[in-house]
Amino acid sequence: MYNPYQIVNNIYYVGVNDRHKMFFENMIPLPNGVSYNSYLIVDEKVVLIDTVDTAFCEQFLRQIKEILGNRVVDYVVVDHMEPDHSASLLALIREYPEIQIVGNVKTISMITGFYDICKGFYEVGDGDTLSIGQHQLQFYLTPMVHWPEVMMTYDVTDKILFSADAFGCFGTLDGAVVDAKLQSLDKYWHEMYRYYANIVGKYGSAVQQAFKKLATLSIETIASTHGPIWTSNRLPQVMSVYDKLSRYEGEKGVVVVYGSMYGHTEEMAETVARGIVENGIPVVLHDVSKSHSADILADIFKYKGLIIGSPTYCNGLYPEIASLINKLEVRGVKNRIFGAFGSFTWAGTSVKNLNLFAEKMGWELIGTVEQKQSLSLENSKSLLELCNSMSLSIK
Template identity: 50%
Template sequence: MYQPIRLFDDIFYVGVNDRRTHLFENMWPLPRGVAYNSYLIKDEKIALIDTVEIGQVEKFINKISAIIGDRAIDYLIINHMEPDHAGSVSIIRNLYPEIKIVGNKKTLPMIEGFFGIHDNVLEIKEGDELDLGSHKLQFYMAPMVHWPETMVTYEASKKVLFSADAFGSFGTLDGAVFDDEMDFSYFHDEMRRYYSNIVGKFGSPVQKTLEKLKGLDIKVIAAAHGPIIRSHIQEVIDWYHRWSSFDTDQGVVIAYASMYGNTEDMVEVTARALAEEGIKEIRIYDVSKTHSSFIISDIFKYKGVVLASPTYNNGLHPNMEALVNKIQHMGVKNHCLGILGSFTWAGTATKRLKEFGESLNWEIIDHPVEEKHALKKTKYDECRMLGKLLAEKLKN
């Protein structure tokens, strides 16, 4: 038995929680799991908005049946084709063979490609409306937020935005599904970690989508992951504006690799200098211990970045190289970069980190600090100076 969860009298949440999967997309850690959100509108016509990941389909079907009984679903709205949302499409089609699958011109070829479905589909365009009876659904394209076929669905009478991955978050819904039922502060960091790692590369398309949606009166944001937002709507929209424009806070992320502690010593000295200069938000991460998704999330939050690596086989430490490759791939903008490095017989790490910063047009703080062997007085003072110069840049 399932107790229906209502957004409104005839709009229901039928999503599921996944507390077993360790890595989202086989990449991003899920310390508190993830929710796959789906929604059902029960009207003269019944519409299901998105499905769930295939491993959770039994719970999903049981929740739907608890609401509609033997009635058939008339429409399946597909906002986004990624398998964590569209994974159950074939099963839904088999259970409801007359269902009409609704998507845009970029969605429909994916439906055929993934599932071999090409009949009983409805192609919709920007601004089209689907009449369910008392509920009218309107569709708006949101390409590259974060796949090319992504769209959002707006229910006009209750002013609900079914936003696909936009405004989504890692983390399961532990009893509470609405933002005002829970300690929503936890989801601030997890929403930023989700955005920065999953959507972060596509800041410009996100900005365009936000501008498009500005004219809608939105009372509820029903995303495909994370809480349903009804009390913090403007707040989360403002977060997306900031993250997608790379608008950051005064703070510093220090990410380092250190095999035997010499590079870490340089980091500690630089961090102390930053603190003495009044920088209160300092986050230090060992790239061999902390997953890159948490580091990247904080880089989207703070303007200052210090990267520190020993030279390893004439290059960067492999874990540092993996981090900078991800940041470079995302095209992260508008940061100040301090560089630290150490070596034993030939130093190239600082050179590689400088090239990385230049490739993103980051502002590089005067001359990288590179030490041979253990940290000594001259380089100690240079590490302090690097911290001071970075602090001055952030404060000004």
């Protein structure tokens, strides 16, 4: 028995929890699972907003039927084509052959490309309205708030923004779907950083564009495609997290990430972490071989300072560090205050490579320390100087 969640009058949550998937996009660990959110508006016309991952297709259709009985779904709005939201479309059409698929010109071409669906489209453009009875739906194109076809659907009547991936986070919805009814929101705030850094991270300027476009709307509820439905009390916090992240505006704090085979670079990392903390600045320390890059990226998006340590390895960076900085480059992380350190034995290149990387990213470089073999007293002092410069810049 499903027992549907009614969000407001005649708007139901019909999404699902995925507690099985190990890695989102086959890369990002899901220790708290993930939800694929979908919403059903039952008015003179019945409208479904987005669908769910194909693994949950049967459950999804059952939930819809439980609410609708013999009524049919008249429209499905496709806000985002990534398959975690669109892959149940084919089954939905099989169930409701007369359904109209609402999307913009880019969505429609992707639907044809992915699913070989060529008819039944209801094309909308930026600002268009669809009246379905009591409810008026308005569509806002917000390209690259994850993919180029992404749009958001605003329910003028209930002031709900169906925001696609924006404002989403990982984490299943346990026993409730609306923020005010969930026992604790702690895990979702952390998961919001992980979600943003790993999924939306590259598209900060697109998120800012979307903010501008939505600025005039009166929004009382945000219903995204992942995580809790956010209502009045929490909206400012959710908006603020996304706003800061998309402006690459880090909080006061330093992430120290290092790789180390035999402990020499690690000793430098310990010295750095201590030096920063003694200046009263929060530190997060990651051993690149132990922490998953998804978690390291979340912290790097969160904090303003970044110090990376790498041994020289076959004339270059420690491969795990090379992989991490590639991920930072892919996401175009901006505005970081940066320091570097590393140990070598015969010809050091790692610190030089880290400097070149920081230059390429346009970051402020506040210092470097390169150590031949074991950490010397002199270089311990240099590391503390690096910490002091970092702390001054952060403050």
